[in-house]
Amino acid sequence: MGMLNLILANISSKPVTRLYPFEIRETCKEAKGRIIFNSENCILCGICQKKCPADAITVTKADKIWELNVFRCIMCTECVNGCPKNCITISCERAKTGAKEYIKILVPKVDTPKTDSPKKASSK
Amino acid sequence: MTTIIPFGPQHPVFPEPISLKLEIDNDVVVGALPSLGYVHRGLEKFIDTKDYIQTMYICERICGICSGIHGITYSRAIEKLFNIEVPERAQYLRVINSELCRIHSHLLWLGLFADGFGFESLFYECWKYREGILDVLEKFTGSRVIHSMSKVGGASRDLNDEQIDHIQKALDTLEPQVKNIEKVFVNNYTVKKRCVGLGVMSKQLAYEAGTAGPTLRGSGNAIDIRDTPDYDIYRDLGFKTAVGKDGDCYSRTKVRIDEIFESIKLVRNALSKLPNGEISVPVKGSPTGEAIMRAEQPRGEVVYYVKGNGTKNLERLKVRTPTFANIPSLLLMLPGVKLADVPIIVLTIDPCVSCTER
Ligand code: SF4
Ligand code: SF4
Numbered sequence: 001m002g003m004l005n006l007i008l009a010n011i012s013s014k015p016v017t018r019l020y021p022f023e024i025r026e027t028c029k030e031a032k033g034r035i036i037f038n039s040e041n042c043i044l045c046g047i048c049q050k051k052c053p054a055d056a057i058t059v060t061k062a063d064k065i066w067e068l069n070v071f072r073c074i075m076c077t078e079c080v081n082g083c084p085k086n087c088i089t090i091s092c093e094r095a096k097t098g099a100k101e102y103i104k105i106l107v108p109k110v111d112t113p114k115t116d117s118p119k120k121a122s123s124k
Numbered sequence: 125m126t127t128i129i130p131f132g133p134q135h136p137v138f139p140e141p142i143s144l145k146l147e148i149d150n151d152v153v154v155g156a157l158p159s160l161g162y163v164h165r166g167l168e169k170f171i172d173t174k175d176y177i178q179t180m181y182i183c184e185r186i187c188g189i190c191s192g193i194h195g196i197t198y199s200r201a202i203e204k205l206f207n208i209e210v211p212e213r214a215q216y217l218r219v220i221n222s223e224l225c226r227i228h229s230h231l232l233w234l235g236l237f238a239d240g241f242g243f244e245s246l247f248y249e250c251w252k253y254r255e256g257i258l259d260v261l262e263k264f265t266g267s268r269v270i271h272s273m274s275k276v277g278g279a280s281r282d283l284n285d286e287q288i289d290h291i292q293k294a295l296d297t298l299e300p301q302v303k304n305i306e307k308v309f310v311n312n313y314t315v316k317k318r319c320v321g322l323g324v325m326s327k328q329l330a331y332e333a334g335t336a337g338p339t340l341r342g343s344g345n346a347i348d349i350r351d352t353p354d355y356d357i358y359r360d361l362g363f364k365t366a367v368g369k370d371g372d373c374y375s376r377t378k379v380r381i382d383e384i385f386e387s388i389k390l391v392r393n394a395l396s397k398l399p400n401g402e403i404s405v406p407v408k409g410s411p412t413g414e415a416i417m418r419a420e421q422p423r424g425e426v427v428y429y430v431k432g433n434g435t436k437n438l439e440r441l442k443v444r445t446p447t448f449a450n451i452p453s454l455l456l457m458l459p460g461v462k463l464a465d466v467p468i469i470v471l472t473i474d475p476c477v478s479c480t481e482r
Binding site: 003005006007010016027028030031032051053054074075076077078081090 | 174177178181182185245246249252255259262263264266267270272280281287304305308312
């Protein structure tokens with residue numbers, strides 16, 4: 001009896017599913033979609049690298065490279081909260097799967113202003 | 125003469141690999157032997173390389189469905205180690221998160237269970253309703269499944285008025301929907317035929333076998349960690365333990381449906397009483413000493429043991445999960461049932477193998 005009602009209600013209502021590739025679900029603004037890195041203020045202090053539980057961020061001070069391996073990132077937002085310069089933010093938009101720029105490095109090279117660092121040895 | 129047949133690790137009703145060796149005599153199960161270890165990931169050892177704050181994220185990944193409560197329990201264990209009092213608002217947020225997790229876990233289970241006895245449209249129906257809760261969780265915590273809402277020292281996300289409104293609306297729509305599927309699970313002829321009197325565990329036996337969660341309560345034992353002095357906040361919110369009486373599959377199903385309503389009530393009460401204030405306190409230093417923390421997951425009681433030795437890394441983390449406690453009782457339920465009923469009985473303990481093996 002109960003099930004019959006459910007079935008009748010379902011027959012007479014619109015489908016609840018979407019035609020996925022054509023109709024994409026909107027995410028809410030609170031959703032954790034992907035990491036956005038703004039290189040302007042970064043001082044390459046490496047706090048984000050230390051805080052990251054998934055070892056997804058690599059900061060190489062000598063070469064001024066801030067690198068994010070998107071496949072390792074677990075969206076915990078530790079780096080967002082930890083960064084003293086607020087240069088990491090989180091966007092509610094999902095990363096496009098397979099798009100070239102998201103596969104390995106989000107921001108390949110940072111030409112950081114800030115301080116002298118003309119040394120080039122020791123990059124480990 | 126008996127025959128031994130393997131049941132699993134891959135089986136249509138199992139979401140995760142668990143293998144049972146069933147001793148069969150003419151279609152009737154005489155004995156069962158479990159074999160675990162297919163998805164062992166060594167997480168307890170892995171925490172050696174992570175500090176105690178990062179370990180929260182590893183604990184959350186022990187299991188996808190109870191992830192929120194794993195994280196909360198770990199955080200509480202570390203807070204006990206540091207002797208920290210978490211702000212009241214954070215405690216309420218944790219209750220809201222845990223109960224929403226419980227609702228989505230139970231709806232998921234009801235769907236799998238319906239699928240287990242071949243009622244596919246009911247399965248779709250349950251999962252359809254679960255989507256609404258996942259949307260709520262996404263708006264609250266930012267993710268649909270692994271929430272990372274808790275952190276050592278409080279909560280990492282707060283609720284604003286708009287979100288509270290969204291949760292309340294979602295619960296208002298969910299309640300009649302769950303009532304609809306409750307009617308089917310409780311009254312439907314087919315469902316009753318498959319579940320009533322199957323896999324019976326007496327009250328005493330369930331208690332002695334160390335059963336946990338809805339499996340224990342389905343047998344008539346009113347034991348729930350949320351109703352202990354550890355969890356004052358649940359008592360403030362008017363928590364009542366859901367108990368079944370027959371100890372069969374039907375009774376366990378009813379307990380889970382009752383728990384969904386109980387959780388809806390708890391979330392509503394928590395939202396209406398949500399105090400103002402901070403959501404977290406800073407935690408500094410390195411932990412020393414030992415602590416044990418228990419919590420009620422959708423599947424039953426989880427126990428966290430943490431031991432710190434004054435360094436950033438914990439010396440030992442030990443988790444005892446509900447499915448692990450329920451496997452002995454499963455083995456007690458199986459003898460005497462028909463082979464065709466084994467999947468249903470296995471499903472009623474709500475096995476979560478990734479929790480069990482870590
Ligand atoms: S992103 Fe922030 S935390 Fe990371 S290196 Fe740059 S300034 Fe430091
Ligand atoms: S969100 Fe978490 S996992 Fe991702 S890069 Fe930041 S700290 Fe690492």
